[in-house]
Amino acid sequence: MKLQPRAVEEVLQGLKKAGVDFVSLLPDSDFSELQERVGNDLDFTCVPVSNEAIGVGACAGAWLSGKKPALLVPTSGLLVATWPLTSLCMAWGLPLLLLIPYRGDIGDAFWLMGPYKDTTEPLLRVLHIPFVTVAKTEEISKAIIDAQGSTISWQRPVAVLLTGETIK
Amino acid sequence: MKRFECLKILASALDPSALMVANVGPISREWNALRPSDANLLQVNLGLCAAVGMGLAISLPHRQVVILDGDGNLLLNLASLADMANQELKNVVHIVLDNEAYEGGGGLRSATAGKANLALIAEGAGIKNVHVATGLDFFEKAAREALQSAGHHFVVAKVEKGSVPELPTLTLDGKEAKYRFARYIERTEGKQILKPRYTHI
Numbered sequence: 196m197k198l199q200p201r202a203v204e205e206v207l208q209g210l211k212k213a214g215v216d217f218v219s220l221l222p223d224s225d226f227s228e229l230q231e232r233v234g235n236d237l238d239f240t241c242v243p244v245s246n247e248a249i250g251v252g253a254c255a256g257a258w259l260s261g262k263k264p265a266l267l268v269p270t271s272g273l274l275v276a277t278w279p280l281t282s283l284c285m286a287w288g289l290p291l292l293l294l295i296p297y298r299g300d301i302g303d304a305f306w307l308m309g310p311y312k313d314t315t316e317p318l319l320r321v322l323h324i325p326f327v328t329v330a331k332t333e334e335i336s337k338a339i340i341d342a343q344g345s346t347i348s349w350q351r352p353v354a355v356l357l358t359g360e361t362i363k
Numbered sequence: 364m365k366r367f368e369c370l371k372i373l374a375s376a377l378d379p380s381a382l383m384v385a386n387v388g389p390i391s392r393e394w395n396a397l398r399p400s401d402a403n404l405l406q407v408n409l410g411l412c413a414a415v416g417m418g419l420a421i422s423l424p425h426r427q428v429v430i431l432d433g434d435g436n437l438l439l440n441l442a443s444l445a446d447m448a449n450q451e452l453k454n455v456v457h458i459v460l461d462n463e464a465y466e467g468g469g470g471l472r473s474a475t476a477g478k479a480n481l482a483l484i485a486e487g488a489g490i491k492n493v494h495v496a497t498g499l500d501f502f503e504k505a506a507r508e509a510l511q512s513a514g515h516h517f518v519v520a521k522v523e524k525g526s527v528p529e530l531p532t533l534t535l536d537g538k539e540a541k542y543r544f545a546r547y548i549e550r551t552e553g554k555q556i557l558k559p560r561y562t563h564i
Binding site for chain 2: 242246254
């Protein structure tokens with residue numbers, strides 16, 4: 196599955212309109228085109244990491260420096276990121292925009308993704324991370340802008356889950 | 364070599380505007396006793412000092428960022444060394460106070476008490492300026508040189524276990540530390556971090 200080309204454009208537009216200027220990511224097949232575009236776009240400081248926990252830490256440092264960070268994180272990587280999402284974001288009250296391709300949502304035919312239906316949404320709730328699930332491409336940009344506004348205002352992470360027609 | 368003596372040297376050599384990230388445990392308490400400052404980001408939890416320091420250093424390339432790490436702390440997230448090296452940072456001094464133990468967690472041996480060598484790991488990750496100090500004289504030389512030259516420096520200080528008694532208790536929790544640090548950056552960088560005007564809502 197991949198983020199669809201129109202969805203890639205919507206995400207980029209949403210990130211820019213939301214003022215996101217620092218993006219951390221671990222190479223991921225679902226996000227590969229988006230990640231390449233972000234990496235080549237001078238509007239973003241792009242920081243590739245070797246695990247998503249490092250990405251959360253880097254984003255925390257970036258926000259404390261005045262940047263507006265986002266983490267592109269798959270549903271599997273969200274599990275890796277739980278430690279700093281707890282010990283940094285939750286304990287310190289740090290904002291962070293999480294952009295998550297919802298592998299394992301209903302309709303994902305790959306058996307290995309099945310467990311993420313069980314983990315993703317409960318995990319976000321346990322971590323006190325509000326989220327919005329977006330299934331229509333034309334709703335992506337506004338969802339990102341709204342989520343960014345909320346993460347800044349509430350001083351805690353907010354997630355956008357991309358599913359439905361956005362990822363096939 | 365005692366950790367507190369290393370930190371005294373560091374405190375005397377450090378520019379007041381340098382940003383400090385230190386890991387949770389005795390290191391933060393000792394550093395706070397020597398240089399209390401809103402430029403300190405103390406008690407960063409296990410495995411995350413290097414990552415947070417990397418985010419600061421990338422975002423504020425004109426500011427010096429010093430990372431005070433412990434061996435157990437760094438061992439939890441060794442891949443952060445590789446990610447930092449690939450950023451080719453010019454403003455980082457990463458000091459690992461290696462007592463070969465999880466002192467804050469009861470004193471059990473860490474992997475550096477066995478076969479692990481953090482300096483070799485850092486070199487293997489791609490960091491070029493790597494030093495190992497086993498005595499105070501060499502630590503002072505390595506720390507001062509690192510602080511005075513641009514680059515990404517990694518200094519392993521092999522220290523004894525044990526802290527200093529009767530140090531002031533750290534009274535800030537993470538939330539207050541966040542506000543203090545962010546306000547300090549706002550003052551010194553002339554930018555707004557907290558509650559910026561948000562035009563979309």
